[in-house]
Amino acid sequence: MSDVCCEKNETIKGILLPRCYFCGQVPDEGIRGGVIIKKAFICRQCEIQIVDLQIGSPVYEIVIKKIKKLFSKV
Ligand SMILES: [Zn+2]
Numbered sequence: 001m002s003d004v005c006c007e008k009n010e011t012i013k014g015i016l017l018p019r020c021y022f023c024g025q026v027p028d029e030g031i032r033g034g035v036i037i038k039k040a041f042i043c044r045q046c047e048i049q050i051v052d053l054q055i056g057s058p059v060y061e062i063v064i065k066k067i068k069k070l071f072s073k074v
Contacts, residue, residue: 016030016031017030017031018030018031018034018036018041019041020034020041020042020043020046021040021041021042021046021066021070022042022043022046022049022050022063022066023043023045023046025043025045027043027044034046034047035047037070038070038071040070049063050063
């Protein structure tokens with residue numbers, strides 16, 4: 001067995017790398033780097049942004065539109 005030092009890389013290679021629904025980025029941690037809502041992946045950074053969102057800000061409008069679209073897709 002020579003793969004002891006590469007255990008982390010093996011894990012990353014073995015998992016599906018999801019693309020964030022909001023920013024389009026693929027986190028290094030893969031699926032563990034965010035949450036899945038209605039089959040859409042949201043990375044941790046966007047999750048934090050959404051939680052921190054100020055009602056009435058321009059970003060808020062964009063996020064609400066995207067979330068509405070997400071839930072109407074079911
Ligand atoms: Zn994101």
